[in-house]
Amino acid sequence: MKAISRRFTPWAVLAVTVLLFQGCGGSGSSKGGYGYGDGPPPKDVDVAHIPDAVPKVEPVTKAGNKSPYTVFGKTYEVLPSSLGFRQQGMASWYGNKFHGRNTSNGEPYSMYEMTAAHKTLPIxxxxxxxxVENGRSVIVRVNDRGPFHGDRIIDLSYVAAKKLGYSDRGTAKVIVEAIDPLKYQKNSVEQPHIYSQPSVIPSAQPVASADDYSLPGNTYLQVGAFSTHTAASTLSQKVQSLTEVPVVVRQQSQPTTLYKVLVGPLSDNDTLLNLRNLLQQRENISPFVVYE
Incomplete structure (x- = not known):
């Protein structure tokens, strides 16, 4: 379960405890995420078009790495490094309920992005x-804390769980292995394992060329989300100066009012990947795929 998605206050812990007892009912539901009222996106997502996270060297953030920390009476110590880490156990996922809320290091959580929550890995x-059951594998970026329910060792985003084939079941037995970004970048080609979803692509081998696949007509890159239209408009103008692809601001009313800055619609993976790289290099923005 995605029990806690940010740094804690006594009131926050109390509120989450109430949700646990109200919503989980033992080992959890057979479908959906494991938070009270959590679940998948309102529309089905074709995860074949969502690339894995690409490991890169990043400094450990101050936010989200307090050590030791205590949740529900149990104390955890954050590991000083992820190098060599390997763990086997049950994975769960979290989705719509937490979409747009802050993760433990302050980044907005997106159920469409390849991320994860872990109790002790550095963020x-x-x-x-x-x-373990089907051999499917994904790469995710750990930027959140949890899960703090039962024996689950990692909480994946909805799309990551779907790529692994257990989003309908809720949990799966997995192996978690840390990646050294330096070695990965040295030994990997750009954007590896983008199309390794066996249920969508008959071949088990990754597709060599991204532009072999067109995208659904409602595919966008989300580059930001703000509580004010002014802030969203400022970013949209900056991004628009970098690309000919339309940049729009969409208002989201539920569960809270947000103004999302979207680039698109995007018609093919080649454009999507090039645009992602451009935004990361020029503006240090890490956009993620959404379907609007």
């Missing part, structure tokens, strides 16, 4: 998660 870091 941020990258791990490969393999579903």
């Amino acid at each position: 941020p870091c990258y791990v490969r998660v393999t579903n």
Whole structure:
């Protein structure tokens, strides 16, 4: 379960405890995420078009790495490094309920992005998660804390869980292995394992060229989300100066009012990947795929 998605206050811990007892009812539901009222996106997502996280060297953030910390009476110590880390156990996922809320290091959580929550790994870091039952594997970026329910060792975003084939079941037995970004970048080609979803692509081998695949007509890159239209408009103008692809501001009313800055619609993966790289290099923005 995605029990806690930010730094704690006594009131926050109390509120989450109430949610646990109200919503979990033992080992959890057979579908959806494991928070009270949590679940998948309102529309189905074609995860074949969502690339894995690409490991890169990042400094450990101050936010989200307090050590030791205590949740529900149990104390955890954050590991000084992820190098060599390997763990086997049950994975769960979290989705719609937490979409747009802050993760433990202050980044907005997106159920469409390849991220994860872990109790003790340093934030941020990258791990490969393999579903033991079907052999599927994904790479995710750890930027959150949890899960604090039962024996679950990692909480994946909804799309990561779907790529691993357990979003309908709720949990799966997995192996979690830390990735050294330096070695990964040295030994990997750009954007590896983008199309390794066996249920969508008959071949088990990754597709060599991204532009072999077109995108659904409602595919966008989200580059930011703000509580005010002014802030969203400022970013949209800056991003628009970098690309000919339309940049729009969309208002989201539920669960809270947000103004999302979206680039698109995008018609092919080649454009999507090039635009992601441009925004990361020029503006240090890490956009993620959404379907609007």
